[in-house]
Amino acid sequence: MDCEKVRDRFSSLLEKELTPSEEKIVREHLSSCPECQRELGRFEKTMQWLHSVREVEAPDGFLPELQKKMGEQKKATPDEKSRGRWFNFPLSLKLPIQAAALAAIVFLALYLTKMMPMEVSRLKDAKQTSSSLSAEKKSEQELVQKEVERERRALETAPETPRPKDVEQAKPPIPGEEKMEGANVPPVKAEAKKTEAPSSKTEVMTHQAIGSKEAAGGKVLSLKPGKIEKGLVAKEKSVAAPKPPQEIILRISDREKGISQLRDLVKQFGGEMITTEGNMFLASLPTGSFPEFEKELAGLSVSAKTDKVIAKKQVTGSLRAAPVVKREEVDEKSKEPARLATDVESRTIVRILLIQE
Amino acid sequence: MKTSPKIQKEVIESCKAGDEKAFAEIVLHKQKKVFNIAYRMLGSLEEAKDLTQEVFISVFESIKDLKEEIKFDAWLTQITLNHCRNRWKYLKRRQYFNSDSLDDPIETEDGNMPKAIVDPSGNPETIYEKKMIQQFIQRALLKLKEDQRELIVLRDLQGFSYEEMGELLGLPGGTIKSKLHRARMDLKEVLERSAH
Numbered sequence: 001m002d003c004e005k006v007r008d009r010f011s012s013l014l015e016k017e018l019t020p021s022e023e024k025i026v027r028e029h030l031s032s033c034p035e036c037q038r039e040l041g042r043f044e045k046t047m048q049w050l051h052s053v054r055e056v057e058a059p060d061g062f063l064p065e066l067q068k069k070m071g072e073q074k075k076a077t078p079d080e081k082s083r084g085r086w087f088n089f090p091l092s093l094k095l096p097i098q099a100a101a102l103a104a105i106v107f108l109a110l111y112l113t114k115m116m117p118m119e120v121s122r123l124k125d126a127k128q129t130s131s132s133l134s135a136e137k138k139s140e141q142e143l144v145q146k147e148v149e150r151e152r153r154a155l156e157t158a159p160e161t162p163r164p165k166d167v168e169q170a171k172p173p174i175p176g177e178e179k180m181e182g183a184n185v186p187p188v189k190a191e192a193k194k195t196e197a198p199s200s201k202t203e204v205m206t207h208q209a210i211g212s213k214e215a216a217g218g219k220v221l222s223l224k225p226g227k228i229e230k231g232l233v234a235k236e237k238s239v240a241a242p243k244p245p246q247e248i249i250l251r252i253s254d255r256e257k258g259i260s261q262l263r264d265l266v267k268q269f270g271g272e273m274i275t276t277e278g279n280m281f282l283a284s285l286p287t288g289s290f291p292e293f294e295k296e297l298a299g300l301s302v303s304a305k306t307d308k309v310i311a312k313k314q315v316t317g318s319l320r321a322a323p324v325v326k327r328e329e330v331d332e333k334s335k336e337p338a339r340l341a342t343d344v345e346s347r348t349i350v351r352i353l354l355i356q357e
Numbered sequence: 358m359k360t361s362p363k364i365q366k367e368v369i370e371s372c373k374a375g376d377e378k379a380f381a382e383i384v385l386h387k388q389k390k391v392f393n394i395a396y397r398m399l400g401s402l403e404e405a406k407d408l409t410q411e412v413f414i415s416v417f418e419s420i421k422d423l424k425e426e427i428k429f430d431a432w433l434t435q436i437t438l439n440h441c442r443n444r445w446k447y448l449k450r451r452q453y454f455n456s457d458s459l460d461d462p463i464e465t466e467d468g469n470m471p472k473a474i475v476d477p478s479g480n481p482e483t484i485y486e487k488k489m490i491q492q493f494i495q496r497a498l499l500k501l502k503e504d505q506r507e508l509i510v511l512r513d514l515q516g517f518s519y520e521e522m523g524e525l526l527g528l529p530g531g532t533i534k535s536k537l538h539r540a541r542m543d544l545k546e547v548l549e550r551s552a553h
Contacts, residue, residue: 046548050509051513053491053513055389062409065410066410066414088443
């Protein structure tokens with residue numbers, strides 16, 4: 001038996017648990033191995049020391065203290081009890097709960113950090129869209145203003161003859177307006193150009209043509225009112241609204257005389273002057289008496305010729321209404337033809353440009 | 358087996374019924390045993406006292422679940438060992454024993470004692486030396502692995518039989534014996550290392 005095996009039997013040897021034959025072998029080895037003998041001596045000493053360890057007495061007053069503690073625990077609210085218990089829970093129970101809580105925290109953190117930017121970007125997108133829309137509106141308004149200016153210039157230079165082609169061109173784009181309802185903004189601009197630009201160049205345009213144009217536009221609008229998106233309608237309004245009222249160019253020799261005559265004429269036909277800006281007059285006349293007024297005005301003209309320009313605007317209600325409002329009312333009118341028929345207050349706004357010759 | 362006197366079956370039954378007097382009797386009978394196991398396992402009188410209180414509170418709360426009154430001692434020892442294990446982990450996490458060294462002054466019932474180096478192969482001890490040896494052993498026990506300390510405490514300090522230990526620890530007698538021998542040899546090594 002080697003030293004290792006002998007040393008493994010020290011406990012059994014001291015507790016007399018070895019079989020006699022085993023004990024004999026171990027004792028024989030020990031007698032011939034001083035190293036193992038020394039080891040056994042140390043082992044015996046350790047065991048002797050261990051067995052000499054006295055028991056300590058329980059602390060004095062242990063029971064009363066315990067009873068006091070138990071009484072306090074009984075008084076403790078259930079909340080306090082459960083809180084205290086948490087610390088005494090075994091780790092095997094506490095760890096999974098803590099892990100679950102950690103996972104929940106991580107998920108929330110990820111949700112807040114990763115999901116929020118997406119929502120923010122969505123908001124940004126929304127802002128951009130709205131800003132781009134307003135930008136588009138702005139550009140459209142600018143475009144319309146330019147068109148009006150160009151129109152004025154065209155009127156001032158007063159080209160003589162209308163071009164039938166232009167008149168014809170002016171008609172077809174109107175049905176195209178129905179595309180405008182669902183189409184993107186750029187095509188709307190294009191349509192606006194098509195419809196506005198040629199007409200502005202046209203000096204004379206018949207009421208019928210204009211009227212049909214309006215009617216066509218109104219019809220189209222009234223066809224699918226449900227499908228029209230509000231925003232797009234607003235856009236369309238902003239494009240179409242600044243269309244000027246009817247314009248007449250009056251060529252006179254004496255300015256003062258011409259102005260007084262014009263005022264008289266307006267009053268005579270039950271109308272009134274709205275504004276006066278140099279040679280530009282804005283008058284409101286009852287629609288019924290407008291053709292008569294027009295004839296009389298033509299009589300005043302030196303060249304016996306009035307220049308009628310652009311679209312006719314039939315305005316119901318307030319004379320001072322903004323262009324946008326007028327257009328809205330046109331829309332309403334197209335939707336409610338019955339109301340239009342009964343409207344006796346219908347008036348026509350006419351812009352009169354005096355040109356001294 | 359250096360065990361406290363057996364408690365009568367009737368006392369346990371009364372305690373089960375919630376009789377506080379019966380519970381007090383149980384405490385008085387068993388407090389020394391529980392306190393000693395706790396002290397040898399944790400090496401601190403204060404911790405041992407606190408743990409002993411917890412053990413008896415657990416006993417009072419769960420004695421109604423004890424089916425066989427005859428196994429009360431084993432049941433109580435099991436509760437004590439479980440509390441010791443939990444408390445040991447708790448203290449270890451808080452590095453309670455980090456500064457612990459065999460060279461440090463030793464906490465005893467009579468106060469702190471200076472470090473004493475004693476050669477296990479040395480000469481007959483005086484009373485003073487005997488006291489030092491006891492604390493020296495206590496320090497060395499704390500240097501052992503927890504399961505090794507349990508074996509030595511149960512067998513060599515508390516006098517449990519291998520059969521009782523096998524039941525308590527859920528191990529066969531042969532395994533208990535070999536493990537216990539390994540623990541004793543390790544304790545011898547610890548003592549020798551600290552003596553030189």
